[in-house]
Each structure stands twice: as C-alpha cells, then as structure tokens.
Amino acid sequence: MGTALPISRTLRGIFNARFICQALQEEEIFAILHGQSLFPIGWIHTHPSQTYFMSSIDFHTQYSYQVMVPEAIGIVMAPTDTSRSYGIFRLSDGGKKILKDCPEKGFHLHKEPVDGSPLYGDCSNVYINSCLRLEIFDLR
Numbered sequence: 001m002g003t004a005l006p007i008s009r010t011l012r013g014i015f016n017a018r019f020i021c022q023a024l025q026e027e028e029i030f031a032i033l034h035g036q037s038l039f040p041i042g043w044i045h046t047h048p049s050q051t052y053f054m055s056s057i058d059f060h061t062q063y064s065y066q067v068m069v070p071e072a073i074g075i076v077m078a079p080t081d082t083s084r085s086y087g088i089f090r091l092s093d094g095g096k097k098i099l100k101d102c103p104e105k106g107f108h109l110h111k112e113p114v115d116g117s118p119l120y121g122d123c124s125n126v127y128i129n130s131c132l133r134l135e136i137f138d139l140r
C-alpha cells in the first residue's frame with residue numbers, strides 16, 4: 001500500500017498507580033488523528049516488567065477498538081520479556097461476545113467463550129514494515 005502510519009500517543013494525562021497506568025484525555029489523540037485525516041486501527045502500550053500478554057483491562061480497551069473497527073489490533077510491548085518483546089493481538093469472535101457482556105472493571109477473570117476458542121490470539125496476518133514513517137505527537 002505504501003501508506004505511512006503515524007502513531008500518535010499522548011503522554012500528558014497519564015495516571016500512574018502502583019500497578020495500573022491508564023491513559024486519560026484520549027480525546028486529544030482523536031483530535032490529532034482527525035486533524036491529520038487519520039483513522040485509528042489499534043493501540044499500543046507497554047508492560048515494562050511483565051511478559052507480552054493482554055490483561056483483563058487490556059481486553060476491555062481492545063474491545064472498545066474492535067467495536068469501531070473489527071480488524072483493530074492491540075500491541076503489547078514487553079521489553080524485559082526474554083522470550084518475545086512484543087505481541088500483536090486481536091479478540092476472537094467468542095472473546096468479543098464475552099467482553100460485550102462483562103460489566104467488571106479493573107483486573108478480573110473472564111470466562112472462556114462457549115465456542116471453545118481463546119479470548120484472543122496473535123494477529124498472524126499483520127505485516128510489519130520497518131520502512132514506514134513514524135511521527136510522534138508529544139502532548140506533555
């Protein structure tokens with residue numbers, strides 16, 4: 001396709017608790033995307049001292065993206081994971097049904113989808129092009 005993929009991420013308005021870091025004021029990100037005529041196709045975050053996986057909170061964030069764009073991806077960077085430093089994930093159809101009906105907040109367990117599929121999986125169909133232009137908007 002040859003299309004650049006700028007990634008915007010606000011660093012201002014981040015709330016840090018001991019184990020949770022949550023992005024706030026995400027409307028600023030969407031304002032930048034709108035101003036650049038871009039459309040979000042996913043999100044990225046870091047597990048600084050954990051492995052690459054999606055937490056229950058990540059599931060809910062991912063669900064909010066997949067409601068808008070079914071093909072949306074969630075990238076988890078895990079720089080200290082010696083087995084793999086990142087994962088690119090998407091909820092399964094069964095996973096989306098579980099998340100749609102889940103009222104919980106914070107870290108919690110999810111039941112398995114009734115169709116036997118996992119809640120989420122690797123996006124094996126994502127091609128990584130290291131030649132794309134990266135533009136960062138630092139809103140601090």
Ligand SMILES: [Zn+2]
Pocket residue numbers: 045046047053054055058076
């Ligand atoms: Zn996470």
Ligand SMILES: [Zn+2]
Pocket residue numbers: 056060099102103104105108109110
């Ligand atoms: Zn849940």
